[in-house]
Amino acid sequence: MRAPADIDISAGETILSIENVSLSFGGVRAIRDVSFDIKKGEVRAIIGPNGAGKTSMLNVINGFYHPQQGRITFKGQARAKMQPHDAARGGIARTFQNVALFKGMSALDNIMAGRTLKMKRGFLWQLLRVGPALNEEIAHRHRVEEIIDFLEIQAIRKVPVARLPYGLQKRVELGRALAMEPDLLLLDEPMAGMNLEEKEDMSRFIIDVNDHFGTTIALIEHDMGVVMDLSDRVVVLDHGVKIADGTPGEVKSNQNVIDAYLGVAH
Amino acid sequence: MASRVPAEADTFPKLLVRNARSFGERPAMRHKDLGIWQTLTWAQLLDDVRAYAVGLHRLGLRRGDTMAIVGANRPRLYASVMAAQVLGAVPVPVYADAVADELSYVLAHAEVRFAAVEDQEQVDKILSVSDRLPELETMVYDERRGLRDYDHARLRAMEDVIADGLKALADDPKLGAWIDDEIAAGKGSDTSIILYTSGTTGQSKGVVLSAERCIGASSDTVAFDKLTERDEALAYLPLAWVGDHYLNYAQGLVAGFCMACPESGDTAMADLREIGPTFFFAPPRTFEQMLTRVMIRMEDASFLKRRLFHYFIGVARRYGEAILNKQDVSLRGRLLYWLGNVLIYAPLKNVLGLSRVRVAYTAGEAIGPDLFSFYRSLGLNLKQLYGQTEAFLYLTAQPDGQIHADTVGPALPNVDLRIADNGEVQFKSPGMFVSYFKDDAKTRETMTPDGYVKTGDAGFFDGKTGHLKIIDRAKDVGKLKDGTLFPPKYIENKLKFYPNVREVVAYGDSRDFVAVMINIDLAAVGSWAERNNVVYGSYQELAGHPMVYDMIQKNIEETNRSLAEDKVTAGAQVRRFLILHKELDADDGEVTRTQKVRRGFVAERYAPLITALYDGSSEADISTEVTFEDGRKGVLSARVKIRDVATVPPPALGKAA
Numbered sequence: 001m002r003a004p005a006d007i008d009i010s011a012g013e014t015i016l017s018i019e020n021v022s023l024s025f026g027g028v029r030a031i032r033d034v035s036f037d038i039k040k041g042e043v044r045a046i047i048g049p050n051g052a053g054k055t056s057m058l059n060v061i062n063g064f065y066h067p068q069q070g071r072i073t074f075k076g077q078a079r080a081k082m083q084p085h086d087a088a089r090g091g092i093a094r095t096f097q098n099v100a101l102f103k104g105m106s107a108l109d110n111i112m113a114g115r116t117l118k119m120k121r122g123f124l125w126q127l128l129r130v131g132p133a134l135n136e137e138i139a140h141r142h143r144v145e146e147i148i149d150f151l152e153i154q155a156i157r158k159v160p161v162a163r164l165p166y167g168l169q170k171r172v173e174l175g176r177a178l179a180m181e182p183d184l185l186l187l188d189e190p191m192a193g194m195n196l197e198e199k200e201d202m203s204r205f206i207i208d209v210n211d212h213f214g215t216t217i218a219l220i221e222h223d224m225g226v227v228m229d230l231s232d233r234v235v236v237l238d239h240g241v242k243i244a245d246g247t248p249g250e251v252k253s254n255q256n257v258i259d260a261y262l263g264v265a266h
Numbered sequence: 267m268a269s270r271v272p273a274e275a276d277t278f279p280k281l282l283v284r285n286a287r288s289f290g291e292r293p294a295m296r297h298k299d300l301g302i303w304q305t306l307t308w309a310q311l312l313d314d315v316r317a318y319a320v321g322l323h324r325l326g327l328r329r330g331d332t333m334a335i336v337g338a339n340r341p342r343l344y345a346s347v348m349a350a351q352v353l354g355a356v357p358v359p360v361y362a363d364a365v366a367d368e369l370s371y372v373l374a375h376a377e378v379r380f381a382a383v384e385d386q387e388q389v390d391k392i393l394s395v396s397d398r399l400p401e402l403e404t405m406v407y408d409e410r411r412g413l414r415d416y417d418h419a420r421l422r423a424m425e426d427v428i429a430d431g432l433k434a435l436a437d438d439p440k441l442g443a444w445i446d447d448e449i450a451a452g453k454g455s456d457t458s459i460i461l462y463t464s465g466t467t468g469q470s471k472g473v474v475l476s477a478e479r480c481i482g483a484s485s486d487t488v489a490f491d492k493l494t495e496r497d498e499a500l501a502y503l504p505l506a507w508v509g510d511h512y513l514n515y516a517q518g519l520v521a522g523f524c525m526a527c528p529e530s531g532d533t534a535m536a537d538l539r540e541i542g543p544t545f546f547f548a549p550p551r552t553f554e555q556m557l558t559r560v561m562i563r564m565e566d567a568s569f570l571k572r573r574l575f576h577y578f579i580g581v582a583r584r585y586g587e588a589i590l591n592k593q594d595v596s597l598r599g600r601l602l603y604w605l606g607n608v609l610i611y612a613p614l615k616n617v618l619g620l621s622r623v624r625v626a627y628t629a630g631e632a633i634g635p636d637l638f639s640f641y642r643s644l645g646l647n648l649k650q651l652y653g654q655t656e657a658f659l660y661l662t663a664q665p666d667g668q669i670h671a672d673t674v675g676p677a678l679p680n681v682d683l684r685i686a687d688n689g690e691v692q693f694k695s696p697g698m699f700v701s702y703f704k705d706d707a708k709t710r711e712t713m714t715p716d717g718y719v720k721t722g723d724a725g726f727f728d729g730k731t732g733h734l735k736i737i738d739r740a741k742d743v744g745k746l747k748d749g750t751l752f753p754p755k756y757i758e759n760k761l762k763f764y765p766n767v768r769e770v771v772a773y774g775d776s777r778d779f780v781a782v783m784i785n786i787d788l789a790a791v792g793s794w795a796e797r798n799n800v801v802y803g804s805y806q807e808l809a810g811h812p813m814v815y816d817m818i819q820k821n822i823e824e825t826n827r828s829l830a831e832d833k834v835t836a837g838a839q840v841r842r843f844l845i846l847h848k849e850l851d852a853d854d855g856e857v858t859r860t861q862k863v864r865r866g867f868v869a870e871r872y873a874p875l876i877t878a879l880y881d882g883s884s885e886a887d888i889s890t891e892v893t894f895e896d897g898r899k900g901v902l903s904a905r906v907k908i909r910d911v912a913t914v915p916p917p918a919l920g921k922a923a
Binding site: 141142145146148149150152154155157208211212 | 298300301302411412414415529530532533536
């Protein structure tokens with residue numbers, strides 16, 4: 001449930017727009033002529049049954065896949081073939097369906113890694129750890145500590161992430177994405193494999209990130225309750241086609257969506 | 267040493283002013299902010315508290331009002347307690363993990379008009395029951411996160427309240443003098459704080475404590491343990507518990523030592539290591555967890571390290587306690603212990619964060635003698651104390667050098683302790699409570715006509731040392747047929763200290779003698795069986811094994827010998843026992859969810875076994891319904907053996923005195 005004092009999303013400016021995007025791998029058409037937009041400051045959910053093309057969509061936004069057709073405009077700039085690192089530099093951060101952390105490094109170091117792009121001093125400076133490089137590192141550490149405080153993971157700051165339970169690893173991954181101070185945060189199934197309590201915690205963090213940092217969030221999620229509670233608008237994909245788009249209430253009562261989830265013969 | 271407190275400092279705000287004057291630059295509080303320890307000096311703390319009090323006054327807090335304090339150990343919540351006291355208002359701390367119902371009971375009962383809370387979680391909790399709290403006007407919160415969009419008509423951030431107070435103080439020069447007058451207007455006989463008991467026995471009661479009594483009690487213990495402003499403590503115990511208020515807040519203000527607040531509840535043990543306190547309190551459970559963690563990690567250490575560790579722990583067991591108690595120890599023992607300290611004990615204490623500890627206390631439940639001597643043998647000055655909220659936790663404590671695992675020490679200075687005819691411990695003490703808030707009937711019930719307070723605990727003074735031994739809750743203590751005292755929990759605890767014994771249920775009230783039913787500890791006995799080539803197929807089979815019976819019998823006979831040492835307990839030696847064929851389980855209703863045995867229910871369920879314990883038969887058949895983890899039910903039948911145990915004749919009466 002969103003707080004009533006929220007900014008009026010519909011009036012907000014569009015941060016990302018997807019127009020007529022199609023993506024295929026050989027003969028398999030993963031995404032077919034899909035268009036939607038994400039407005040600044042909203043929580044936008046992408047849902048759909050297995051194999052609907054949700055993660056592919058995220059990978060397209062992220063620059064990991066390049067669609068054969070269509071136009072993607074991010075922060076007012078249409079982009080051609082963009083690489084993931086360009087996306088990161090441009091202000092898109094993401095977490096993964098399966099946790100992708102540096103297992104041997106501590107939670108703190110993993111989140112620090114999220115600051116890499118913000119470091120001005122080069123590799124050698126950082127190796128020496130003197131003067132400006134040291135000051136810079138202190139400033140970044142300060143920001144990272146704010147995130148640790150925000151996510152309430154002080155107790156695991158120095159624990160190698162491989163030793164952490166899954167739910168906490170997910171939280172560290174979110175921390176690393178937040179460390180980039182992104183304009184757009186992509187979350188690929190942030191609640192997958194979590195128990196009820198962990199889901200509630202994670203939901204609260206997502207709401208707080210959106211509220212506190214004003215970060216725009218696009219998330220893929222299977223848990224319908226979570227999606228309906230968290231998101232401002234929902235886009236529904238099925239077999240690579242957009243079948244519905246609107247507020248959670250609208251989507252829930254959409255006949256196409258009900259059919260897709262309950263399984264009608266195609 | 268009691269003279270450290272000037273006669274006029276009879277309230278906590280006056281102590282705060284004194285500390286800021288005498289050693290204003292010394293640290294009063296530390297807390298970890300964004301991973302870095304920040305220090306607040308006494309002078310800074312006084313400035314904050316004054317501004318905070320002015321801000322609260324401007325919001326409407328007045329002398330005699332009550333203010334709830336809800337949250338974890340954070341400097342601003344301690345400052346809230348002080349600010350309320352500056353204005354002559356009464357702080358009422360509430361357990362942070364209390365559910366909304368408990369919270370609303372306490373807040374309504376204490377008629378709080380104000381609440382100082384930690385964060386959104388607590389604000390939400392109070393808002394959810396606000397219809398039951400018509401008196402509550404304003405809430406102030408420490409942590410802004412998530413609260414931005416809330417209706418701020420009755421809600422303020424502490425930071426803003428303090429800033430508002432600071433501005434008012436700067437604008438109006440007379441306000442500074444006014445707040446000093448407010449501090450001076452506080453009297454020692456004023457109510458300083460109301461602490462609600464945790465309510466394990468019915469609805470929780472508000473214990474009213476006066477400033478002079480709190481300060482009186484703390485001054486005596488500060489002198490007793492020679493605490494000074496150079497000491498440091500980690501404030502991680504629940505804010506609403508008398509232990510935290512007395513050990514940290516009251517002693518901290520009286521002695522002027524520094525309280526370090528942990529970063530969060532989960533980091534307390536890591537913070538302990540970073541802070542390295544000199545004064546430390548932990549319940550026995552915490553000490554046990556620390557030891558277990560060390561032992562598990564030692565198992566993973568290399569062969570050489572493991573050998574070294576176990577060798578020197580052995581050395582410590584032999585000589586450590588004697589050295590700590592300043593007794594005679596051979597030169598060889600001293601040298602070995604010195605070497606052990608360099609190689610093992612000092613590094614180990616460093617890892618645990620106990621390197622600088624001068625005085626450590628434990629209380630709350632019985633501590634296992636092995637666990638207790640383990641820490642003492644490492645050179646940690648661990649002691650036990652006994653008290654309760656009604657006494658401001660101040661009744662007995664063990665003086666340095668006179669330590670026994672099974673006593674809680676002699677009465678502290680100025681405490682008058684006596685044992686009533688029914689075995690109940692009663693006291694008159696400096697820290698004694700004034701009354702229960704709004705409950706005169708309960709107050710009268712708890713006080714004796716001659717002004718003593720009933721503790722509800724049964725105990726006796728140990729014949730040899732003169733120290734107090736607590737045996738059980740007075741209402742649980744029964745009598746054998748011949749009138750001998752029968753303290754079930756005391757006997758059960760003694761047996762439970764053996765690693766092989768997981769659970770014990772003792773019977774004897776209105777019977778001829780004491781008999782026990784035992785649950786073995788599968789992990790401990792199982793590993794013993796493995797080492798001794800004892801083959802078994804199930805818990806039931808292992809529990810019924812004659813060698814296991816032999817082993818448990820030895821444990822009980824040892825317990826009997828220790829029971830016989832005291833004439834009070836000598837009659838309550840165990841005559842017969844059996845080992846249960848199944849573990850007592852919460853799913854079957856035999857123990858509570860917090861693992862406390864439901865003695866009455868177990869007696870009903872195993873009635874045939876109890877009959878057999880007392881009719882002299884050597885075995886008995888029993889079948890009980892069991893509930894499996896998936897909810898299915900089944901029936902478990904067994905033939906359980908019963909054995910007699912040797913008892914020791916009680917000592918001659920003259921010898922014991």
